[in-house]
Amino acid sequence: MTRTPTQTVEAFLAALARRDVDAAMALVDPQVTVQVHPFGLDGNGADVLRTVLADLVRAFPDLIISVSQVITTGDVVTALFKADGTQAAGYAGAINQEKHLDIDQAWRFGTAGGLITEVAAYWCQAQLYRRLAVKRYDEIAIA
């Protein structure tokens, strides 16, 4: 039986919460469109999303995903969650200073046939850099 849109996204988020990138990507269409607005990323294909997830899990190996709301509007599912973790590697240009991150995010998923076909991720990169002790946007790697 095909998963519902809600089930598909909840399974994706559960896999991400386990830091299991392979399990999360098993729920993604190979031709998925990916927009990660804080990165200015607008791409296509599962490899693009895999890189986004893998970078996150690698940089924050104690990552905790706390989902507050899952809103289903037809084939679109929007998840509101907080990502918590302690930096252990460079991320988004910021060097590792072992800072703690807690960022509220909203990810909008399009689904079809039990797979995720679209992802648009929203969070505030100013909040992220503030928590990672970055001082300037034009000197992100300088602590």
Add this chain to the structure above:
Amino acid sequence: MTELSQRPRTAESAAAVVTEFFDRYRAHDVDGMTDLCSITARLSYVPVEIWGKQRVLRGDGTVGTVGKPLWTGLIAAFPDLSNTVHSVTSNDEGDVVVQADIEGTQQLAWGLITPAGRHYREPHLFIFHVNPDLLIDSIIGYWNDAGISQQLGHNEVD
């Protein structure tokens, strides 16, 4: 407003209320935007946080106490403020999710950003809830404030 509120709440009517909200926002009709909201409507603009020495002020409150002053100030600072709605999805429970770009050209100070006449355009995601009386009772907004700051020439992470 009356015409909208006489309809039963469905996915379509809830979406129509929110579409009207963005039309009024584009027209800089802040009172009209507020008229589409219940008197106790909650507002959470997640990226808004101002770090002081002893506390952090956040963009959480009601439409009347946080939303209206914020929209009014934004329109004053960016007199050509506008929005482009890219998608609206909704359900019969009154949830409405909107992808929209907000853009404007800075003419007055906005937060710590001094005006340099620069233009910004930034993707936003809004999650609305519309009550059975077809009034908005919750607005949650997400966007990347760093993107706006950089487009306006402000490179400090405040």
